[in-house]
Amino acid sequence: MSLPEIVTDRLDDEQPVAEVALGGDDRLFVTPSRTLVYRAEGLLSDETVEELPHDIERITVEKSRRKATLTLDYGIDGEESVTIPKGKLDDVLHPMFAGVLDAHGVTDPGESVKRTFRFSELTLIVTSKRVVKHIGQSVWNEEYEEYPYEDVTNLAFEPGNVATSVVLTLGDHQERFKAPNEDARVVEATVKDALFSYYDVGNIDEFREIAAAEEGEGAPEEEEAAASSPFGDGPDLFGGDDQAEPEESEGTTGTDGIVEQVSADGEDGSAVSDGSEPVAAESVDTAELATEVSELRETIEQQSTELDRQNELIEQLIEELRAGR
Template sequence: MTLPETVTDHLDGEEPVAEVDLGGEDRLLVTPTRTLVYRAEGLLSEETVEEYPHDAERITLTTSRRKAKLTLDYGLDGEETLSIPKAKIDEVLHPLLAGVLDANGITAPGETVKRTFRFSELTLIVTDERVVKHIGQAVWDEEFEEYPFEDVTDLEFEPGNVATSVVLTHDGRQERFKAPNEDARAVEAAITDALLSYHDVRDIDELRAQTADEEVDEPATETEEDSPFGDGPDLFGEDEEPEPEVEEESTADEATDQLIQQVEEATADEEPTDDEPTSTDVDAAGDAPDTAELAAEIDDLRDAVEHQQAELERQNDLIEQLIEELRQGR
C-alpha cells in the first residue's frame, strides 16, 4: 500500500520495518529509531503524524474495553502516550519492543527479535541470541534480566494444571519463570528453536552433551584449584542478587514448605531411637507415610494455589476496567 505523502515526509529517508493497520486509513509504522502513527483526516480532525522515539526508559500499558494505551517514559524529557485499538496491541508491541531494545543497546546490531509475550506482569522477549525477561507492572524498564544463549546449557519445561514452568540453565544457575498453559507451547517452541539454532544442534540432548564435553575440556582456574570453599556461594557478595519471585510462586512455595515439614516430622516419628531396636516387622513398615502420595498432594496444592492466583488476577483486571470506564463517564 502506498504511503501518504505526509508519512513519507516524516520518514526522513528511513525505511519502515513493520506496519500495522489501525483501522480505516490509520496506520502505525515502525522504523529503526521511531514509531510513527498516521491518523487520516476525519470529520472532527485533520490529517496528522505522531512520532515516538525508541530511546524510552520505560514502557507501561493500560487497557479499557476497546482501547489500549502505551506510555513511553523518556526520563527528564517527559512521557508520550500512544493510543491504539485493544485488538492490535500484540501486533504493535512486538516491533515497538524490538525498536526500544535496539535503541537502548540491549540487542546487538543485526540481532532479530523472534517473539514477544506478555503474561500479567511478565514480559518475555525471545531473540535469535538471548531471552530478555521483565517482571513488574511496566511492560519494560531498565530493571530487566537477560540470558544470552552463549551461556545457556540446558532447557526444560515443567507442566502444571494452570501454568508451565520454564527452567533455563544459564551460567551454571537455574532461572525459572511461568507461562500460562494456553501459551506454553508457543513459548516452548520460540525459546527452543532459537536456542538450538544458536548452538547449531538438533535437540536439547545434543546441547547437553556438547556442554558436558566443553566442561571436561575446560581447564580449572586457579581460583577453583586453590579455593578452600569449593563451588559454594561467593562469600564476598559478588554473586548476582537472587531473582525476585512472582507472588503466586512464593504463596505456593510457603504451602509446599508446610507440607514438606509435615513429611519430615512424620518420617522422624518412624525412625528408631538408640534405645529401640530397628524393626523389620511388616505391619510397622506399613505405617510409614507414602512419600509418592505426599508428593502428589504437594503438586495438587501448588496447582490449586496457582489457579486461585490466576482467578484473583482476572478479578483485579475486571475491577481496573470498571474504574477506567467510570472515569470515562460510561
C-alpha cells in the first residue's frame, strides 16, 4: 500500500519499519526514531500526521472499553498522548518498544526485537541479544533491567499453579520473573529460540555445555539453576501464591519462604514426636487449605479471562453493527 503524501513529506530520509492499521484509513507508522500517527480526512476534519519521537522517559497506558490511550512522557518537554483501538495496543507497542530501546542505546545496530509481552505490571521484551524487563504501573520507563545472553549461563522454567517462573542464571546469581501459565509456553519458546540462536545451538544441553566451557567449570546442574534466589521468587504480579505442599524431609517452610531446619530437640520451635522424630510445624490441614486457595485463585483467573473475551466479542459486534448502518 502506498504511503499518504502527507506522511511521505514527514519521513525525511527515514523509511517506515512497521505499519499498523488503526481502522478505516487511519494508520500508524514506526521509523527507527519516531512513530507517526496518520488520521485520514473525515467529514469534519482534514487528514493529519502526529509525530511521536522515541527518546521518551516513560510510557503509560489507560484503557477504556474500546480505546487505549498511550501517554509518552518527554520529561521537561512535556507529554504527548495518542488514542488507538484497544485491540491494536499490542501491535503498536511491539514496534514502538523496538524504537525506544534503540533510542536509549539498549539495543545494538542490527539487533532485532523478537517479541514483547505485558503481564499485569511486568513488561518483557525479548530481543536477539538480550531480555529486557520492566516492572511497574507504567509499561516503560528508564528503570528497566536487561540480561544480555552473553552473561547467561543457564535457563530453567518452574511451573506453578497460576504462573510459571522463568529463571535466568547469570554467573553467580539468578534473575526470576513470572509469566501466566496460559502464556508460559509462548514465553518459553521465544526465550529459548532467541538464546539458542545467539549461541548457535539446538537445545538446552548444547547451550549448557558451551556456557560451562566458557566458565571453565563443569556444566551446571538443572537443580542448581532452579534453586531459590535470596530474595524469593520475584514479585507476584498475578494475584496468586504458587505454594507447594510442605515436604516431609529436613525442614518446613515458614511464611517468609525461608526453609527452617528442624532439630531433634525442637529448639527452633517445631513440635517433636515421642520418638524424637521432628514433626512439621504446619499441619496437613494447612497444606490442603493452601491447595484449595490456589485452585480457587486459578478458577477466578480463568473466569476473569473468559469475561474479558466475552466483552471483546460484544464490543466487536457493536462496532460491526454500527459500521453496517
